[in-house]
Amino acid sequence: MKPKAVILLSGGLDSAVALYIAKKKGYDCHCLVFDYGQRHRIEIERAGFIAKRARAKLHVLKISLPWKGSSLTDKRGTIPSGRTIREIKNGGIPSTYVPSRNTIFLSMAGSLAEAIRARAIFIGAHCEDSSGYPDCRKDYLETFRKVINLGTRAGIDNTLTLKFPLIDKSKAGIIRVGKRLGVPFELTWSCYKGGKTPCHRCDSCILRAKGFREAGIKDPLLN
Amino acid sequence: MKPKAVILLSGGLDSAVALYIAKKKGYDCHCLVFDYGQRHRIEIERAGFIAKRARAKLHVLKISLPWKGSSLTDKRGTIPSGRTIREIKNGGIPSTYVPSRNTIFLSMAGSLAEAIRARAIFIGAHCEDSSGYPDCRKDYLETFRKVINLGTRAGIDNTLTLKFPLIDKSKAGIIRVGKRLGVPFELTWSCYKGGKTPCHRCDSCILRAKGFREAGIKDPLLN
Numbered sequence: 001m002k003p004k005a006v007i008l009l010s011g012g013l014d015s016a017v018a019l020y021i022a023k024k025k026g027y028d029c030h031c032l033v034f035d036y037g038q039r040h041r042i043e044i045e046r047a048g049f050i051a052k053r054a055r056a057k058l059h060v061l062k063i064s065l066p067w068k069g070s071s072l073t074d075k076r077g078t079i080p081s082g083r084t085i086r087e088i089k090n091g092g093i094p095s096t097y098v099p100s101r102n103t104i105f106l107s108m109a110g111s112l113a114e115a116i117r118a119r120a121i122f123i124g125a126h127c128e129d130s131s132g133y134p135d136c137r138k139d140y141l142e143t144f145r146k147v148i149n150l151g152t153r154a155g156i157d158n159t160l161t162l163k164f165p166l167i168d169k170s171k172a173g174i175i176r177v178g179k180r181l182g183v184p185f186e187l188t189w190s191c192y193k194g195g196k197t198p199c200h201r202c203d204s205c206i207l208r209a210k211g212f213r214e215a216g217i218k219d220p221l222l223n
Numbered sequence: 224m225k226p227k228a229v230i231l232l233s234g235g236l237d238s239a240v241a242l243y244i245a246k247k248k249g250y251d252c253h254c255l256v257f258d259y260g261q262r263h264r265i266e267i268e269r270a271g272f273i274a275k276r277a278r279a280k281l282h283v284l285k286i287s288l289p290w291k292g293s294s295l296t297d298k299r300g301t302i303p304s305g306r307t308i309r310e311i312k313n314g315g316i317p318s319t320y321v322p323s324r325n326t327i328f329l330s331m332a333g334s335l336a337e338a339i340r341a342r343a344i345f346i347g348a349h350c351e352d353s354s355g356y357p358d359c360r361k362d363y364l365e366t367f368r369k370v371i372n373l374g375t376r377a378g379i380d381n382t383l384t385l386k387f388p389l390i391d392k393s394k395a396g397i398i399r400v401g402k403r404l405g406v407p408f409e410l411t412w413s414c415y416k417g418g419k420t421p422c423h424r425c426d427s428c429i430l431r432a433k434g435f436r437e438a439g440i441k442d443p444l445l446n
Contacts, residue, residue: 099337114322
């Protein structure tokens with residue numbers, strides 16, 4: 001029987017690549033998707049398509065955080081638009097940052113992993129070419145790995161660990177890996193806004209476009 | 224204006240003492256209570272009474288974890304009963320362990336803390352005289368403190384930290400501190416079972432009784 005893994009799947013490009021890496025490594029993949037009131041709810045639908053394509057199981061978990069604090073969930077906020085790569089890189093933590101999001105997601109993933117006796121949790125976070133979110137950095141993820149090692153039964157038994165295979169990669173590097181693994185990029189969704197087509201102006205659209213350009217691959221979403 | 228703190232309140236004795244410590248230290252206290260399908264739902268009601276008595280704010284958050292794995296939430300499981308203190312201490316992680324519970328609670332507390340700009344999060348966990356839960360140990364909590372320092376905007380800005388003032392105390396020591404601070408022990412609830420009166424046989428009842436006995440204080444719940 002294949003060992004199980006929990007994959008944090010967002011419907012975006014990075015987590016889809018993380019899923020295909022886990023699949024390639026021979027895991028029985030259980031995708032965990034959160035419905036947390038994000039504007040870009042199309043992500044949830046896309047995550048379902050991606051999981052289905054990968055023949056992975058899908059768990060959708062609704063979390064209601066009754067407090068606000070991010071332009072990604074609070075419609076009164078403004079999503080940064082039209083920034084240059086330099087502005088994105090030097091702009092510090094953007095308004096789209098959702099307080100403790102990855103910590104909440106990882107803690108739930110840890111709980112699911114223990115319940116189904118998974119051997120690994122995969123997260124597609126990366127710090128190169130990212131938007132400056134503190135909870136996507138390597139030292140943060142290494143510390144959270146220790147939290148799992150110390151704070152769960154499975155971690156103590158050495159039967160569960162956290163994996164972040166994309167952490168040191170650029171967006172272009174991630175796209176190249178995904179291409180090699182057959183990731184269905186046409187199903188992924190990166191835009192932060194809630195529209196039917198990508199806005200091409202939010203940080204996420206801009207970083208995606210740069211990644212495909214640098215990888216020398218055409219983004220199938222643009223066809 | 225007083226600095227704000229988020230207090231993880233369970234309705235039990237330890238977290239009530241943590242709340243009164245935070246109050247004594249001059250914080251504007253925001254209590255966070257979780258409704259996660261626990262058998263002893265009376266805890267949630269008691270948490271409300273305790274917060275009111277302490278003139279603290281109360282946030283109740285419902286979390287639905289669609290997976291099982293603990294006798295505390297899964298009615299098919301059996302709660303250990305009638306164990307001796309030695310059996311409790313040497314029995315390893317008990318069946319009442321809820322996978323990743325404190326990690327989930329702390330991650331939500333971190334999110335609330337950032338949203339309301341709190342300066343501290345208080346958790347009443349302790350390892351002396353506890354039931355062997357991995358997520359109540361000092362090294363676990365020290366590591367989670369690092370997760371907050373690294374993974375949140377407020378942590379990076381050095382304006383938020385995690386406090387666990389009871390970690391090295393025995394149950395008797397916690398009860399003595401609570402007595403001094405005027406904690407309303409009669410409002411607290413420790414029993415894991417869902418009954419109207421404490422069962423006196425679950426691990427939590429047994430550890431509570433031992434604590435009061437060793438502190439030389441009478442448990443007002445027993446009147």
